[in-house]
Amino acid sequence: MPSPEPSSVLRSPKLWIGSGLIVAVVSILFALLYVGGNVNPKGNLRDLPIALVNSDRGADANGKHLNLGDQVVSGIEKSAADNHSFSWQVVSRQEADKRLGQGKVYGALVVPENFSATVAGLGSPKPAEATRPTLTVLTNQSAGSIGSSMASQANQKAAHAASAQLGKELLNRAAAQKAQLAPAAKLMLTDPVNVEVADGHPLGTHSAMGLSAFYYALVLIVCGMLGANAIVSQVDTALGYLHTDFGPFRQRMPVRRTSRVRTLAVGTVLMLGLSLVMGSLVELATVGILGMDASHLGLLWLYSVGTIAAVGVSALALLAVFGTPGMLISTIVFVAMAVPSSGATVPLEALPGFFHGLSEFEPLRQITGGMRSILYYDAQGDAGLTRAWISMGIAFVAAVLFGFGVTRFYDRKGLHRIPPTAEATEATATATAPATA
Known part of the structure; x- marks a missing residue:
């Protein structure tokens, strides 16, 4: 007797409601934050x-x-x-x-x-x-x-x-x-x-009319975020939690039971190591290939690597603690709330009070301030560089404490990514499945 056709996944209310809520939150937040911070600067x-x-x-x-x-x-x-x-x-x-x-x-x-x-x-x-x-x-x-x-x-x-x-x-x-x-x-x-x-303070012709520091800082933020997402995917694939598709071919590694703390530690080490690569390539592309005006190239490289590492580790902590929603939270924190409160385009003095408050701790404002100091102000500490380094250090330490503290709590409570019962059921089903010619 032929098996009945499975119902279409599009008929699932959960699919529509879940997807709708996500895109609704993204749409309204980005609209309110991006436009709200810039709609009336003179007022x-x-x-x-x-x-x-x-x-x-x-x-x-x-x-x-x-x-x-x-x-x-x-x-x-x-x-x-x-x-x-x-x-x-x-x-x-x-x-x-x-x-x-x-x-x-x-x-x-x-x-x-x-x-x-x-x-x-x-x-x-x-x-x-x-x-x-x-x-x-x-x-x-x-x-x-x-x-x-x-x-x-x-x-x-x-x-x-x-x-x-x-x-x-x-x-x-x-x-x-x-x-x-x-x-x-x-x-x-x-x-x-x-x-x-x-x-009053001349800039070079390849400084984007005073915006090169903002764009460079934004590139570092994006590299840290996307790097964290890529690392989480690669680590989960290597541990057998995810499969990898190469066109029509699918590859899945054997599951390797690992604690959440160890998984986050592996991702953090990768992030720190790959930050050296990403920071070097960003400086090579912008200064070496595009000819962006920049001095203090050694300090610029160190700042680039440190920024990517701090943002990447913070994003890893959010993903480890919140799972899939952590990606949305990272986007809101590092992009949606950060760009309009950075003071890079519209000055802080022309922002509404809410955004002015965000600028006190949002990372892009601090990173842009430090980048301006390096690119435009001869790396003076009083021009924003000292504040940027301190903010970066605080963010890195807070992310490490938050990420490892919560994942350790999950491990102690037995909240494993693959519960032992589920793993045993999967192993039994695999052992009893009929062989196919």
């Missing part, structure tokens, strides 16, 4: 740091000593009193260059030494022949292109506002002196200050 902008430099030495005019640089600074601070989007930091030129070179400010507005003297020259009988004073806006793409652009716009707006105010004062002074100004001179006095934009 969320709070205290974006900008350096304000007053190098003006002042000048004597009409028997008085004037320092119009102080006037510019006080005017900006007064206008910013009710605007919390930007944090103007009044510093010296040397300190401004230092903060630009550490990524601690997104730009700077510089009042030159001869500002007052040059403005005073505009009050001469022939102001059209005088030299226009200059305010310099410094950008800092190394701190993030969007943040640098926001700072540049704020600096230019403040500089033009200062120019308009000075122009009003110069015109009033000329009117009080009953000076006859030519139309060209009057037009120049209306907006007397020339605003120049310059790069």
Whole structure:
């Protein structure tokens, strides 16, 4: 009697419900996290740091000593009193260059030494022949292109506002002196200050306009995650827990009973060893083949290997503790929550509060900060490298303690990956199966 046809697997409600829940969680989380962190940067902008430099030495005019640089600074601070989007930091030129070179400010507005003297020259009988004073806006793409652009716009707006105010004062002074100004001179006095934009911390042409550190860090994260998934698959195949398909051919190794702790230990050793390979190949591909601007190549290699190892061991711990759902958890932790809170594209000061909180512990923010220090800031510890190393070490130790602690608990409770009864049943079925010719 012919056996009945098995029912289609598509009729299984569990298949539809299980798959639907997984894709629903992934879809909603990625949409909320990715778009939510970047949808309104200007509306969320709070205290974006900008350096304000007053190098003006002042000048004597009409028997008085004037320092119009102080006037510019006080005017900006007064206008910013009710605007919390930007944090103007009044510093010296040397300190401004230092903060630009550490990524601690997104730009700077510089009042030159001869500002007052040059403005005073505009009050001469022939102001059209005088030299226009200059305010310099410094950008800092190394701190993030969007943040640098926001700072540049704020600096230019403040500089033009200062120019308009000075122009009003110069015109009033000329009117009080009953000076006859030519139309060209009057037009120049209306907006007397020339605003120049310059790069405050120049980068090389192969630095992705300040984004190479973010992309490099993201590559390291992905290598650690995918490397962990590949290692788990290979270890399970070698232990006989999984089979391997090569086209139409299937291979399955004999089952080798191993504790969960030992299985995780094998994967961890593999991860540490292969991190050397992956870190070397990433640097070879990006610096050697693509020509990415980079210095401190030895430190870059060590940082790359350490990052991949820390991320990979963390992903292995999640897979060992949670099993298949560990892959989804890794994706959420290392990608979905990490990218929008990294501060690499949208600055941290322009993120909603939730994402700003995530940035305090999410790995991509720390890794990107350390990578910026190596690639852009001469590997200065204060520029993010020290924080990155400490965060990486804490993450590695926490992952090892969590992974081995929980798997040891599973082993002590007898929660083996293949229960002894199931293994005995499988062995009996194999021994009693009829031989086929």
